[in-house]
Amino acid sequence: MSHHTFEIKNLTKVEARAKLTIKLEDKEVKEANLQITEASRYFEAMLRGRKYNEAASITQRICGICSVAHTIASLKSVERALKIQPSQNTIDLRKLLLIGGHLHSHLVHLYFLSLPDYLGFESILEMSSEKHELVHRALRLEKISTDIIRIIGGRPIHPVSADIGRFTDVPNKEKLETMLNKFKEMKEDAIKTAELFMSFKTPDFQSITRQCALKKVGDYPLYDGKVSTIDGFEYDPKDYKKYLKEYMKKYSTAINVRFNDERLMVGSLARFNLNHKNLTDDAKELLNSSGMKLPNHSPYMNNLAQAIEIVHFIDRGVEITEKLLSSGLKKEQIKIKPKGGVGIIAVEAPRGVLYHHYKLDKNGIIQYANIITPTEQNLDSIENDIKRIFPTIFHLPKKRITLELEKLIRAYDPCISCPTHFLEVEFI
Amino acid sequence: MVNLMKRSRIAFFGHTSCKGCFFEFLILEKKILEILKGAEIVHFELIKEYNEEGPFDITFMDGATSTKEELEMLKKIRKDSKFLIAMGTCACWGGIPSIKNLAKNLRVAYPGRVPQKSIETTPIDKHVRVDYYLRGCPINKDEAFEVIRDLLNGKIPREKDYCVCVECRMKGTRCLFEDGIPCMGPITYAGCGAPCPAIRAACDGCRGPLPDGNIGQEIKLLLDYGISREDIKRMFSKYVSFYKKSGEIK
Numbered sequence: 001m002s003h004h005t006f007e008i009k010n011l012t013k014v015e016a017r018a019k020l021t022i023k024l025e026d027k028e029v030k031e032a033n034l035q036i037t038e039a040s041r042y043f044e045a046m047l048r049g050r051k052y053n054e055a056a057s058i059t060q061r062i063c064g065i066c067s068v069a070h071t072i073a074s075l076k077s078v079e080r081a082l083k084i085q086p087s088q089n090t091i092d093l094r095k096l097l098l099i100g101g102h103l104h105s106h107l108v109h110l111y112f113l114s115l116p117d118y119l120g121f122e123s124i125l126e127m128s129s130e131k132h133e134l135v136h137r138a139l140r141l142e143k144i145s146t147d148i149i150r151i152i153g154g155r156p157i158h159p160v161s162a163d164i165g166r167f168t169d170v171p172n173k174e175k176l177e178t179m180l181n182k183f184k185e186m187k188e189d190a191i192k193t194a195e196l197f198m199s200f201k202t203p204d205f206q207s208i209t210r211q212c213a214l215k216k217v218g219d220y221p222l223y224d225g226k227v228s229t230i231d232g233f234e235y236d237p238k239d240y241k242k243y244l245k246e247y248m249k250k251y252s253t254a255i256n257v258r259f260n261d262e263r264l265m266v267g268s269l270a271r272f273n274l275n276h277k278n279l280t281d282d283a284k285e286l287l288n289s290s291g292m293k294l295p296n297h298s299p300y301m302n303n304l305a306q307a308i309e310i311v312h313f314i315d316r317g318v319e320i321t322e323k324l325l326s327s328g329l330k331k332e333q334i335k336i337k338p339k340g341g342v343g344i345i346a347v348e349a350p351r352g353v354l355y356h357h358y359k360l361d362k363n364g365i366i367q368y369a370n371i372i373t374p375t376e377q378n379l380d381s382i383e384n385d386i387k388r389i390f391p392t393i394f395h396l397p398k399k400r401i402t403l404e405l406e407k408l409i410r411a412y413d414p415c416i417s418c419p420t421h422f423l424e425v426e427f428i
Numbered sequence: 429m430v431n432l433m434k435r436s437r438i439a440f441f442g443h444t445s446c447k448g449c450f451f452e453f454l455i456l457e458k459k460i461l462e463i464l465k466g467a468e469i470v471h472f473e474l475i476k477e478y479n480e481e482g483p484f485d486i487t488f489m490d491g492a493t494s495t496k497e498e499l500e501m502l503k504k505i506r507k508d509s510k511f512l513i514a515m516g517t518c519a520c521w522g523g524i525p526s527i528k529n530l531a532k533n534l535r536v537a538y539p540g541r542v543p544q545k546s547i548e549t550t551p552i553d554k555h556v557r558v559d560y561y562l563r564g565c566p567i568n569k570d571e572a573f574e575v576i577r578d579l580l581n582g583k584i585p586r587e588k589d590y591c592v593c594v595e596c597r598m599k600g601t602r603c604l605f606e607d608g609i610p611c612m613g614p615i616t617y618a619g620c621g622a623p624c625p626a627i628r629a630a631c632d633g634c635r636g637p638l639p640d641g642n643i644g645q646e647i648k649l650l651l652d653y654g655i656s657r658e659d660i661k662r663m664f665s666k667y668v669s670f671y672k673k674s675g676e677i678k
Binding site: 062104108112122125150163331 | 473475524626
């Protein structure tokens with residue numbers, strides 16, 4: 001019997017550090033361990049003893065690319081615990097901020113992390129001379145997405161204006177008009193992006209998992225809704241502990257999550273499968289012309305789902321901004337009386353369902369915190385997919401095997417900082 | 429300092445952090461292409477498949493040091509780098525990840541076993557010499573660009589040694605104190621361009637304490653504005669940068 005190990009010591013173009021070790025016995029894959037080597041970050045422990053009004057600004061630092069989603073999840077959880085109901089204007093502005101965050105995250109993932117793989121370049125930097133127009137389009141889109149977050153949040157990474165029950169300041173008519181123009185300015189480039197990702201051939205590889213996303217009648221929800229599985233089971237986010245099981249693997253610093261002991265998948269593809277009927281017309285048209293069959297179980301299609309989502313989010317951004325322009329925004333003041341309570345909520349982060357759960361004492365001090373990030377929910381599925389795809393690429397040269405495995409992993413858009421509260425691939 | 433005759437080699441490394449500073453740097457947009465005219469980014473695992481080993485001319489070191497592996501890597505990175513920049517509040521001060529040092533029980537963050545032996549989370553200058561502090565949570569991309577531009581032009585970049593209030597004045601932002609909102613701007617390093625007060629959110633001191641900041645007077649102000657001593661301690665311990673100053677809260 002021959003034992004053999006294949007390792008990628010340092011997975012690149014993923015957010016933070018991880019390593020992949022594949023153990024083989026007679027060419028059969030026994031184990032595929034995605035070892036997150038990022039340091040443990042202890043956010044839930046750090047939150048204990050901190051005050052309710054610090055939670056959002058601390059937890060947004062879990063992740064630099066999805067800080068908007070963490071901010072909003074945290075605020076919602078604190079509000080639930082304190083029984084505060086924000087105004088419709090605040091909710092609409094939060095939805096816009098989330099859209100800005102999703103646009104930024106998807107654009108960085110598609111253009112900076114995934115595109116070079118498909119075009120055969122080492123990085124977007126290497127593409128700058130040969131693919132001049134494409135690189136300029138990437139930078140242009142990324143810049144506008146961050147401008148949108150800046151207008152509402154004050155700055156693109158770790159926005160500061162979103163507050164409990166309100167915004168510290170709200171964009172005036174002129175700023176809303178600027179934002180409306182920015183959304184419109186992105187549209188043509190966004191459609192080209194979706195068409196580009198449609199043109200790439202991806203392996204015919206299916207991965208059957210319990211896909212989960214937020215669901216709400218008539219909506220493609222990011223801000224609220226019930227958690228729904230692809231086969232139609234629904235639950236309130238507050239009951240997450242009944243269905244989701246968190247556990248650790250001995251080789252990794254990341255938390256893994258399963259649904260009723262089944263593998264999960266969350267993110268753009270899951271949202272697509274569950275909510276595609278509520279995409280905007282232009283996004284639906286792109287979906288139809290792509291020939292993508294739904295429900296879809298190929299993790300590679302997550303990239304295309306992200307690209308089409310960009311068009312959808314732009315359209316939604318235009319709608320919400322126009323609504324706010326006609327209603328007008330007023331700065332709100334709010335008086336908060338700290339009290340005890342529990343807040344469990346979920347939002348759609350760019351990579352999927354994100355849960356924040358806090359328990360406050362009567363003085364508003366955090367007694368307990370639990371956060372379940374999207375990547376934690378995807379880790380088991382990524383490992384299982386690697387196990388299954390490896391025999392089909394085993395005959396290839398080592399460099400190609402690494403690239404093919406990285407493509408698969410990157411398709412899930414794992415965010416490694418998040419579950420350490422993620423990749424090096426090592427072939428020993 | 430940096431050899432003008434050949435293309436400078438720039439490297440980016442990340443340890444314990446949210447990597448937000450990398451994403452802030454990537455928003456530089458066309459300026460990145462401008463940098464690439466005079467330099468080469470040879471190591472940046474977030475966006476590059478092939479990452480070269482040292483020596484490096486300019487190294488951006490993001491994140492705090494919180495494991496033995498990170499500590500060993502950090503020492504090697506210092507050895508390989510001509511000019512080492514501590515990138516962001518985690519690298520400069522310890523930042524949000526070092527709240528961990530103050531937490532009573534770390535086990536509660538994980539279901540079951542704590543996954544690895546963690547060492548005290550520290551700023552990188554506890555272990556190695558730093559040539560420039562690029563402060564902020566996140567950094568300011570324009571400051572990062574200026575530092576690279578200066579170095580490529582053979583100039584040593586100068587840190588801004590004044591407080592956030594100066595930048596609020598330059599922008600014409602109304603002082604938050606005047607609206608009854610207590611702010612840490614008076615004792616905090618500038619260089620961020622004061623985006624937070626501009627949107628009526630208080631400066632929370634992410635860039636850390638100015639060496640000659642009047643901490644005593646700031647504490648008095650915060651108390652006058654109705655902030656409790658306990659809450660001031662919390663404010664000072666958020667990025668841990670002001671934590672050592674909490675002894676002055678009497």
